[in-house]
Amino acid sequence: MKPRDIALAVAVAAVWGVNFVVIDIGLDHFPPLLFSALRFLLAAFPAVLFVGRPPARWRWVIAVALALGVTKFSLLFAGMAAGMPAGLSSLVLQSQAVFTMVFAVLLLRERPGRRQLAGLAVAALGIGVVAVRLGGGGLPAGAFGLVLGAAVAWGLSNVATRRAAPTDMLRFMVWVSAVAAAPLAVLSLLVEGPAADLAALRAIDPAAAGVLIFVALVATLAGFGAWGALIRRYGATTVAPFSMLVPVFGIASAALVLGEPVHLTDVAGGVLVVGGVLLGALRPGRPVDTRAPAAGPLDRVAA
Structure with missing residues (x-):
């Protein structure tokens, strides 16, 4: 990779890492479901009016929107609101690589190699080590379970994204965001209540607006756009x-x-988690196929 593109890849990883801190701050301003709905609404509009048709079949856009946009982010935001630390959330979510492999075997009939299975075992062990702090160690078990559930939903969405094989990841994410925004808004009204939502909307200040702009435009659209461009250029x-x-x-x-x-x-x-994921992802001696579809960005990224 060119030094400029290496710097871009590191910058995207930094944005996605810092995004967990921004989310934690945003949860002080918004109920979790409303926060997620506003994130995807801002990521979708007005961009959806200018990007053209989805670069994949509608059924896959809807499937990814429900698994990734609605389920994953609802669980993640709820888990962080319930006390899961932002930094640890960014780590636990990496277990999505384990669940992606499990779903790929069950649904896509993929056959992981010994290296991938070993990596899966190491990553799973890492999650177990983190879970040692549950309860008495200051880590809320319920919050941990919600974030782990978000990783499960992310793994399912990764499999759907692979099947979708979108030709343009940025445009795909805009449409996924557009589809996810409406059910998230409905869930917020049903679960969090109109009064709580209205109070949060009325209390929006520059800090809350900045949080929404960062998570929607910087972390979601700019981040996925840059990552997708790197994937197309160098391969997943x-x-x-x-x-x-x-x-x-x-x-x-x-x-x-x-x-x-x-x-x-x-x-x-x-x-252990990072090492296990890398063990399964890195395949020495195998040439990179730069023609691979841009579904890769969803395989191993953050919120």
């Missing part, structure tokens, strides 16, 4: 490992900005 095998920097930036920024403590078990579990 070359670019995807850079996403392992996301929890590094996530944990570091959460410690610096939010003052979140970093526990030894978090570090040990993080090394």
Whole structure:
């Protein structure tokens, strides 16, 4: 990769890592479901009016919108609102690679190699090490379960994205956002209530507006657009490992900005999760197919 593109890949990973801190701040302004609905609404409009038709079949746009936009982000935001630390959330979400492989075997009949299976086992062990702090260790079990459920939903959406094989990841994400916004808004009204939603909307200040702009336009549209361009240029095998920097930036920024403590078990579990994902992703000696569809960005990225 050219130095300029390496810098771009690192910058995207940094944005996605810092995004967890921004989400944590946003949850002080909005109920979780409303926050997610506003994120996708802003990511979709007015962009959806100018990007043309979806670059994939509608059934896959809807499937990814429900799995990724509605389920994954609802669970993630709810988990963080319930007390899951921002930095640790960025790490636990990387377990989506494990669930992606499981769903790919069950639904796509893929056959993982020994290296991938070993990586899956190592990553799963890492999540187990992180989970040691549940309950008595200051980590809410329910919040941890919600974020882990978000990783499961992300894995399912990865499989749907692979089947969709969108030719333009940015345009695909705009349409996914457009489809996801409406059911999230309805869920917010039903679960969080019109009064809470209206109060949050009335209380929007520059800080809340900045949070929405960052998560919708910077992390979602600009981030996926740049990542998709790198995937098309170099192939998923070359670019995807850079996403392992996301929890590094996530944990570091959460410690610096939010003052979140970093526990030894978090570090040990993080090394195992990242190492396991990389073990399964890196395939020495195999040429990179730069013609691979731009579905790769959803395989190993953050919120």
